[in-house]
Amino acid sequence: MKIIFFAHPLFLNHQSMPRFAKMLAEGMKERNHEVEIWSPREYFYRFPFTGNMKKWMGYIDQYIIFPMQVRRKKTGLCSSTLFVFTDHALGPWVNLVKDRPHVVHCHDFLAQHSAENNIAENRTSWTGKQYQALIRKGFSKGKNFISVSERTRKDLAKFCKGVPLRSEMVYNGLNRVFSPGDPLEARAIISREANIPLRNGYILHVGGNQWYKNRTGVVEIYSAWRNSQRERLPLVLIGQSPSEDLIKAYEASPFTDDIVFINSASDEVVSNAYAGAKAFLFPSLAEGFGWPIVEAMASGCPVITTNEAPMTEVGGEAAFYIPKKPLIGSKVELWACDAAEVVNKVMNFNQEERQFWIEKGLKNAYRFDQAKSLDNIEMIYSDILQKFWSL
Structure with missing residues (x-):
């Protein structure tokens, strides 16, 4: 199976999401799958701007330059390729492969709840609400989802405008060894x-x-x-x-x-x-x-x-x-x-x-064993790909 993982751009300096994407990619490589990670590179973001202007440069890289690159690259891929979005916040890209085998990983919907004024402790600005609406519109076009908890899966049902073809839950596995010490x-x-x-x-x-x-x-x-x-x-x-x-x-x-x-x-x-x-x-x-x-x-x-x-x-x-x-x-x-x-x-x-x-x-x-978690995810990936071509 060939798997393309969509991941957050490294230039945003996120911590947990790149780690999650790396865990998935390495885990599938170990299971003998062909893997690539696609994420935006910094072109406009490298310009010496600050504040909101810097953020908008990043948006150009993510939502204008990167989609053009994806459209070009996906044409050369075999039909048995599975596209995996490592975070539902990458929703604006789902439309690029919505008619190909794909799956969206969901972590938490706190930003979506805030945008809906459901969280008094965290208010969202008008522009923030528009951004979350863009994300929601994007991931709602997805057909297959894997959530990290039952709470997240429940939230997905609330925020996903369409009815998913498949909505699974797989708990995260520990991504490094923790054990009692002296x-x-x-x-x-x-x-x-x-x-x-x-x-x-x-x-x-x-x-x-x-x-x-x-x-x-x-x-x-x-x-x-x-x-x-x-x-x-x-x-x-x-x-x-x-x-x-x-x-x-x-x-x-x-x-x-x-x-x-x-x-x-x-x-x-x-x-x-x-x-x-x-x-x-x-x-x-x-x-x-x-x-x-x-x-x-x-x-x-x-x-x-x-x-x-x-x-x-x-x-x-x-x-x-x-x-x-x-x-x-x-x-x-x-x-x-x-x-x-x-x-x-x-x-x-x-x-x-x-x-x-x-x-x-x-x-x-x-x-919360990582190997067990990855085994379950691999099984879902394979099943999604198989069922896509059997429809």
Whole structure:
């Protein structure tokens, strides 16, 4: 089978989507398929513009230059080629191959929800709404879809204007190895990174500054937990440099000496951070999947996350759940206090209880095996191609 993967342009410096595209491409190569990755190159984007003008140069490369190249290149491909869109946000390109065998991978529809005014925490500008409408119009022309969670598949049914010929769900598989390590060795490594002693452990959060990651909520829960008891374990946040809102939440905490940010951490540092943490705190407002939940569990770290899909899909019966952070400011303090009680429960486990939940988390993480995920995706790819030519 020959597979053409459509991927986001590298010049946009996305992180997770290029990684996902690479995982698919390498996985299919290992399964003896012929693979190519097609994505826009920078032509106009390389011009020395800034701000909105820079963005519009990127749009020219993506939606004018690249489609012309695709139309030319696809004419020389054999009829048994499968076209794979690695993200439904690449919807404007679906029309280019809508009459050829194709499949669209769907991750999350948060941007679409925001454009529909469904998310009070994240408002979308008029131009942003037009852009999301363009994306929605594009992926709605697709016939075959693979979603990363049942929540995403449900959202696809809402936003896809036509009735898909096929809508499957395949959970993501871990794209690198995570396993329990020696907590003391891991803490020694993270102590050097954080520049504070962490021998006794810490609470960990891993995530970016996207609105739905709720990093300010992490600090609010930690502060409420520290206010409720005497233990002084630090909070370690790994991810992007703190946003303005996160800095404000940090400065408002009485425990700034024990809150540490590690920015742009390597994969090795992240793996050790999971292995050394006493608990992983992940109070996201929304997700498409929720990679860090599985990564933490696979590393032997108990997880506390939000009682909302898809976090509940991924965490299963092995996670501890807290309510979603309320939008109304007057209720946030009560929410943080309630969440702190769950944190306190996990932090006060005896050795036997902790080991029980670690084992439960490891068993749950085994559900998200990358080889198994790729096998399922390959089977769907092959079936789509076969059925296309049998119609």
